[in-house]
Amino acid sequence: MSEHPLNNFLSLYSDSLKRLALNDSGFVFDPMTGQSFTVNPCGLELLKLMQKQKDVELINHQILAEFDITAEILERDFLEFSEQLRRYLK
Amino acid sequence: MTKKLLKTWQKPSITPHQMGTLNKFGRPVSGDYVEKIDGVAVSDLLREYGSPLFVISEKRLRDNIRQMKRAFESRYQPVIHAWSYKTNYLNAVCATLHQEGSWAEVVSAFEYEKARALGVPAERILFNGPHKKRAILERCVTEGARIHIDNLDELYLLDTIAREFDKVTSVTLRLNFDTGYTEDWSRFGFNLGSGAALDAAIRIGNSSHLKLRGLHSHIGTFILDPRAYQVQVEKMCGFMELIEQQTHALIDSIDIGGGFASQNALQGSYLPTEQVVPTMSQYADTICGTLLKMTAQREAQGKPRLKLILESGRAVVDDSEVLISSVVAGKRLPDGRASYVMDAGVNLLFTAFWYNHKVKHTRPLQGIPEETVLYGPLCMNIDIIRQSILLPPLSVGDSLVLSPAGAYNNTQWMQFIEYRPAIVMVHENSLVSVVRRAEKLEDLNGFESLPTHLNGQFKFAE
Ligand SMILES: Cc1ncc(COP(=O)(O)O)c(C=O)c1O
Numbered sequence: 001m002s003e004h005p006l007n008n009f010l011s012l013y014s015d016s017l018k019r020l021a022l023n024d025s026g027f028v029f030d031p032m033t034g035q036s037f038t039v040n041p042c043g044l045e046l047l048k049l050m051q052k053q054k055d056v057e058l059i060n061h062q063i064l065a066e067f068d069i070t071a072e073i074l075e076r077d078f079l080e081f082s083e084q085l086r087r088y089l090k
Numbered sequence: 091m092t093k094k095l096l097k098t099w100q101k102p103s104i105t106p107h108q109m110g111t112l113n114k115f116g117r118p119v120s121g122d123y124v125e126k127i128d129g130v131a132v133s134d135l136l137r138e139y140g141s142p143l144f145v146i147s148e149k150r151l152r153d154n155i156r157q158m159k160r161a162f163e164s165r166y167q168p169v170i171h172a173w174s175y176k177t178n179y180l181n182a183v184c185a186t187l188h189q190e191g192s193w194a195e196v197v198s199a200f201e202y203e204k205a206r207a208l209g210v211p212a213e214r215i216l217f218n219g220p221h222k223k224r225a226i227l228e229r230c231v232t233e234g235a236r237i238h239i240d241n242l243d244e245l246y247l248l249d250t251i252a253r254e255f256d257k258v259t260s261v262t263l264r265l266n267f268d269t270g271y272t273e274d275w276s277r278f279g280f281n282l283g284s285g286a287a288l289d290a291a292i293r294i295g296n297s298s299h300l301k302l303r304g305l306h307s308h309i310g311t312f313i314l315d316p317r318a319y320q321v322q323v324e325k326m327c328g329f330m331e332l333i334e335q336q337t338h339a340l341i342d343s344i345d346i347g348g349g350f351a352s353q354n355a356l357q358g359s360y361l362p363t364e365q366v367v368p369t370m371s372q373y374a375d376t377i378c379g380t381l382l383k384m385t386a387q388r389e390a391q392g393k394p395r396l397k398l399i400l401e402s403g404r405a406v407v408d409d410s411e412v413l414i415s416s417v418v419a420g421k422r423l424p425d426g427r428a429s430y431v432m433d434a435g436v437n438l439l440f441t442a443f444w445y446n447h448k449v450k451h452t453r454p455l456q457g458i459p460e461e462t463v464l465y466g467p468l469c470m471n472i473d474i475i476r477q478s479i480l481l482p483p484l485s486v487g488d489s490l491v492l493s494p495a496g497a498y499n500n501t502q503w504m505q506f507i508e509y510r511p512a513i514v515m516v517h518e519n520s521l522v523s524v525v526r527r528a529e530k531l532e533d534l535n536g537f538e539s540l541p542t543h544l545n546g547q548f549k550f551a552e
Pocket of ligand 1: 174177195218308310311312347348349350401402403404405497
């Protein structure tokens with residue numbers, strides 16, 4: 001069985017994700033590039049979890065417990081979010 | 091045991107801050123949404139008639155034409171509006187405008203036949219355009235429609251027909267000239283500067299059966315500077331004086347064509363539409379003021395007052411119709427922008443090639459607006475509804491209202507790859523009628539016939 005694509009992402013980008021400064025209003029700052037971002041509340045939730053966790057199953061578990069959403073939609077949206085992050089976190 | 095209340099999920103998204111760059115997408119559209127059209131919920135319309143869906147507001151259409159008539163008639167009379175069929179020739183649209191008093195302006199045998207079939211008398215039809223074959227000219231001469239002569243071949247043919255039918259026929263001469271403000275439309279009608287127009291007027295003057303009664307010109311479309319019309323009216327009136335002196339012509343009408351801009355945003359224009367599009371009063375002021383000045387002397391000589399004919403198309407119908415389209419799929423582009431596949435593209439919203447249509451969502455959307463591309467459903471690179479717009483994240487099934495969509499879409503749309511959807515009209519009492527049903531396979535296959543030997547016996551490769 002091949003690795004979940006998000007686990008790949010999480011281990012590859014673990015350092016870049018950890019260095020991000022987040023605040024609760026959704027302001028994100030990347031000290032490596034000097035670039036700042038705005039992230040929406042669900043994106044912020046995911047970022048916080050990704051800074052702590054490298055296992056996508058554990059992140060999904062947390063989100064599914066808190067949000068009114070199916071595992072399928074979460075997977076799709078999480079994948080798309082990771083593609084966005086991949087682009088910004090060089 | 092109490093169940094924990096779950097929070098609402100929103101598609102996660104992150105947007106980089108762009109410092110010091112001007113916002114080239116215009117105002118973000120969040121917060122500004124359309125739930126109803128003339129009292130009818132968008133969601134009900136989609137449930138009942140499907141997506142995509144064109145929706146016409148009868149009230150808006152009537153308000154627009156009334157407002158235009160008021161703007162002109164309060165400054166000059168008599169004014170005739172002739173509805174430019176090519177702008178939108180749905181019977182329901184044409185009939186509404188005919189109820190408001192508009193004549194028909196047609197440019198082909200098809201449009202002429204459509205107007206006649208709808209019940210427009212021939213004498214209330216103005217026939218423009220460069221393509222009029224003998225058969226339709228014969229019909230126009232017999233029935234008494236007003237032909238706007240485009241070229242010398244047409245002039246000679248029409249003269250022959252009028253003589254053959256022994257019918258004295260009033261005609262209008264289409265003119266072209268440079269206004270200094272608009273693009274050159276010299277391929278239609280007779281040029282003033284070259285002398286071709288005067289030659290044609292003299293030729294008509296020598297005819298036993300043609301009577302030159304009208305002058306027409308159409309100086310272009312989406313004209314943002316009313317002074318173009320001032321030059322137009324001055325040139326047309328100058329020419330009228332000349333030919334009334336040199337021939338026996340007595341002109342009864344000056345037809346200034348169409349061209350008033352609608353509340354739509356041309357691509358490449360960075361100013362808000364409201365700032366660049368003149369009001370109807372501004373157009374009317376310039377046109378009526380110039381016409382009164384240019385014809386004062388003529389009236390003092392006791393000649394009858396000229397009818398002022400307007401053929402405004404897009405300014406009348408554009409904002410009375412919208413296209414509702416739904417999100418089929420979302421896709422993050424490699425460059426980071428959000429994009430969506432919509433169920434309507436340039437096949438239906440043909441004018442997306444040159445306008446940036448307004449886009450409104452139909453429910454309040456959460457989330458931060460970000461740069462977004464709206465694609466149509468065709469597998470063609472050119473199928474783009476909006477190249478760049480700020481929108482909050484959308485979900486599959488969300489609908490958007492694209493406007494204005496009333497001008498040149500229901501006539502220039504294509505049956506390409508997809509069926510064309512239904513068009514409904516919302517009436518003033520909020521009742522809804524289907525004014526053109528959605529296409530079906532049988533409709534399209536109905537045009538075709540399959541030679542017998544091609545019917546079946548397919549030998550598909552394994
Ligand atoms: C002869 C004539 N009249 C009227 C119109 C309507 O123009 P608009 O929609 O710009 O008012 C056109 C459009 O091309 C035209 O060619």
